[in-house]
Amino acid sequence: MAVLKQSVTKLTNILEGLPEMPFNTMEYMLLCTTIYDFCTMKTPNDLSEQLYAEYKKSLMDYLHSTVLPSLRSKNDEYMLKELVRRWLNYKVMVRWLSRFFHYLDRYFVKKKALLPLKEAGITCFRDLVYEEMKGKIKDAVISLIYQEREGSQIDRPLLNNVVEIFIQIGLGSKEYYEVDLEAPLLQDTATYYSRKASKWILEDSCPEYMLKAEERLKQEKDRVDHYLDHTTKQKLIENVEHQLLSVNEIQLLEKENSGLIALLRDGKVDDLERLYRLFSRIPEGLTHVSQLFTQHVKAEGTALVSQAENAATDQSVQFLSENHELMNLLGFQVLIRRIIELYDKYMGYVQESFQNHTLLNKALKEAFEVFCNKSVAGSSSAEMLASFCDNVLRKAGSEKLSDDEIDRTLEKSMKLLSYINDKDLFAEFSRKKLARRLLFDRYANEDHERLILTYLKQQCGGQFSSKMEGMVTDLTLAKENQSCFEDYLYANPHAHPGTELSVSVLTTGFWPSYKSSDLTLPDEMVKCIEAYKKFYESSTKNRKLSWIYSLGTCNINAKFDAKSIELNVATYQAAVLLLFNSADRLSYAEIKAQLNLTDEDMVRVLHSLSCARYKILKKAPMTDTVSPNDIFEFNSKFTDKMRRIKVPLPPVDENKKVIEDVNKDRRYAIDAYIVRIMKSRKALGHQQLVLECIQQLSRIFKPDVKLIKQRIEDLITREFLERDEEDPNIYKYIA
Template sequence: MTMNQRSTIDLEQGWDFMQNGITKLKNILEGLPEPQFSSEDYMMLYTTIYNMCTQKPPHDYSQQLYDKYKEAFQEYITTTVLPSLKEKHDEFMLRELVQRWSNHKIMVRWLSRFFHYLDRYFVARRSLPILREVGLSCFRDLVYVELSGKVKDAVISLIDQEREGEQIDRALLKNVLDIFVEIGMGQMEYYENDFEAALLNDTAAYYSRKASNWILDDSCPDYMLKAEECLKREKDRVAHYLHSSSETKLLEKVQHELLSVYATQLLEKEHSGCHALLRDDKVDDLSRMYRLFSKIPRGLEPVAQIFKQHVTAEGTALVKQAEDAASTKKAEKRDVIGLQEQVFVRKVIELHDKFMAYVNDCFLNHTLFHKALKEAFEVFCNKGVAGSSSAELLATFCDNILKKGGSEKLSDEAIEETLEKVVKLLAYISDKDLFAEFYRKKLARRLLFDKSANDEHERSILTKLKQQCGGQFTSKMEGMVTDLTLARENQASFEEYLSNSPNANPGIDLTVTVLTTGFWPSYKSFDLNLPAEMAAALLLFNASDRLSYQEIMTQLNLSDDDVIRLLHSLSCARYKILTKEPNTKTISPTDIFEFNSKFTDKMRRIKIPLPPVDEKKKVIEDVDKDRRYAIDASIVRIMKSRKVLGYQQLVMECVEQLGRMFKPDVKAIKKRIEDLITRDYLERDKENPNLFKYLA
């Protein structure tokens, strides 16, 4: 028969046929002996619906079939599914629920295939929920809504049993929780509102109970081990049966109860808190502390604070130790500057190595801990020892490493490494310009007296200093090293010239070093009355046996300071070339000198060194002078660009600009501002004396 001639199927007759198919499906699901659907069965059911939906009105039964599809589920759930669930409890109820949900999804899949024609035309045209959604929402409205509270309680009870160490069926929980997710049909609200919220509350309460006991009984390391283990297990729970979106929220709850609530108590536990772990070098525990506290909001700040206090205390103890040793030495009248300070710098380097390793390894290079280390070192590195500033101590330390016969006997690699570390320490010193001046003075002495052990090292530390403090910092020093290299070449050419020219013979060994004025530490120039031969002071005694201090001074045309140093070296030092009356250890303007004809020495050649000048005072004066210029330049620079500026702002910008080289004293800045006003660089505002204007 053709399409047009087929007989009309009425609703009741058609539905009876469909009902048979649905009953067959239910029997299969209930596990009753029922043969599976053949493709013929399936086609018959599908075609029946197709025909009933394509008959001419009033025999188009689309709406009625759509309703009956839903009723089929409702009827099955009410008569069979709900009663079977309600008679079971706890884990048995959960197992039944998983089975029923699985069956329900199968039923939805089959029925929505039988009724598929509705989905294609009727549902689409009327914008109704599709068949799958209708099927799933039947289960949601009749089963889920009724039982989700009980299900949630049963699941949470099992989770708590597992937390207490009991074995539970994790696969079952995974299947139950999947229902909460799937019921949302793409939305997470059912899982979140009907299960997760309660889980989070229960978790918080559970760990709150645990923590309140542990904090009383356990040491900080033991407590942290437990906390880390709990976090690991909760993460594991998510991996096995909770939805992945719960991980962050769950861990936050645990972290809050175990760590945030007790952070202060934990870190400050008397015999096992953060201070104690640092004191006893408990590297593993400190790493664990970092791992745990990095997870809670602002959790690392108190740890970094304690780290800073600890490092400051250790460093300050080193300063005190060095001070005590120095004062003992003073009392014993032994060499005060020198060895003790070298030991101090060496210990500060060791301390830096130790705590830098903590920052790298335990605290994973976190900026908070770099900052804490920096601030701690800035505190005690700027204290100085026994009247010597850290800037001077570091410069002396370098001098000792770099000069021939220094107290440190090190391999080339060790020297490089140590210099690297000294430059790192310099970063913490506020008076970098003072270091530069001391370093330059000592460098000058090493170079001019040929005391430098190795040119490579000299250049290498300058490179390091340049990277740390900028090119301006090292330009003069680099110039000094270059001067010496050139001087050596000149000397070699001069000696070659002498050996090749028989007529040119000065008769004495002559070494000349030509220096560039701007590079080297400033020196006084004087018009010495030069004799025809060298060794000016002694030649005076060729003409006279006895000479007074005043006569020597006049004949040589030298200043007091220089004459005193010269005569001291000849009459009071190791080699007594001149004898003096009275025979004292100091030179005074009334002394008389005589050539010591009895003087002999095993050596053919002797070197008579001049006594050292008080270098420290001179360096500090020079640096102070340079600082005045630097402050002037900075103020003028700032005012030139800003034209008008308030006092506070000017001081602040000036401190910021100069901070890389030294910490300018606010009083000094004020003084320089006054000076610049008198020199007509700036003027005060008539109305507001705290406001300055730049005068171009």
């Protein structure tokens, strides 16, 4: 044992830097041989147990006599440096002694199930040094971290080495690190940032606060990377996020003049990106952001609708009602344009600043669905959007745009359509307006017409776009048919009616229904009709022509005293004017009898010719209204600076009929969906049937629950469905 004690003393002197010769080979071999001999002696002379105890005693003596006194005499950073130095020396001592006593590890330790020599050495340090000094060590580490957070430079490698001590004494477990250092550090961190947040939230604007918060989070991540264990990163970051963001979340987002609303209003893209990055890190952070986002967008959109409503009802602009282009500027056109600009602005924020996050997309959708379904001056959003698209697509529309701009505008308009509930109503208004553009040659570009139909098919399905696609195709075929008619007249000069005639033959199922009348045409027009009938009958035998005079236009050469003027008029107007070729004066009753027009049409036509801007006819008595007692005569004194003028008919309000047609179609659609659902499910409860019906129909329109109930009752009456005998709330499909 004397050799062993001398060797331990020599090792201790070497570690402490005292003058001592290093171990030579002979000394090392002698020590190892001695221990081997002690361990291999026969029982009861085997000294393995005493050697194991002597190994631990040698370490504990070193800790008691040298390590602990050196640590007790120092504080703070100096104590940590001494700890690291002593720990490194101690590990060297353990490594050498475990080599000397290696034979114990091979047999005795395994046989007795004792701690291996190295682990036993670590346990000695933990029990004697660590348990006594851990409080001071923890306080010193947290103090240095505090200094660094306050801007001081600290010895990061030192802290890294201290953290390694906490981990290594756990012998594979991080319990000592987590309980004795990490937990107090997290608590101190929470306290530190709670104080900081309370100060910043009062002194700084939202962008300034977020800059500080983001920088602090970056510093804490960097801190973990340099000297804390990697398992601490998530806990520490979440701790800081909670104190800086979660605790003050609402107050920060709603901060006056600098919160989320102000950032959105002022277009602070960088700050919005930072806000998204920060609040996406905390639970429910983006939920509150999306709620405020929805409120703000909804408020801005609703304000636009209110402005349009006020402009529409402003008595000071009512005198402009005849100026269609200016009405568009003041009304629906500018409203839709501003909503598109609003969409571009906030969708830009969603895609760029908010990284196209699903929650923010949903928030934008919810906001737009509110104000995009409001009516203005009695006009629904579906009608306004259809009018806007019509204005973009018309030749003489007020939107002076390039082809690329038209494409983009139509695409954005269709995105607005996705927020409108009554997509079927938009489709029907669009069909009416498309018909007028095509029939009166007001469309600017056929490619644009087909483009919007493609968008409509994507939004609403082929059932809405198929008829309009047929209308566009009809016009192409009509041009070919007109060319054939002109060839026919050229080949048969005797068949020429003496008047140029252009006819568009349309497929009844594709086009909107128009009012037909038994108009008695003047002879000049009858000749044209008969000529075209002969041509058409020569090319087809199975089709019958039905003439829609209300859609026709005529160019008439009128000879006035001052000069001749070409008048572009509707067919009804032309029929009235041609009567004055054979009569100087005609009464209201005489005109009505000769043309077989209704009173409604008579008033519209005669008013446009005698009371409106162009007074082609003189009326007696001279009033602003037409009555059955009026007398009319040709106004030979009429003149105008233009050689060719268009005499418009007062527009007929077809909105009511469009809405009636759509409501009728909705009833059919609800019936079809109910039957389809019940056919697949066979039996279904009332509430489930209503919900499924709403869900499937919502892509086209937002159905009214009362209407669905009415249609269910009607289908029961018509024996498509029946109620369950035991439970009347359950419906059964009747095959």
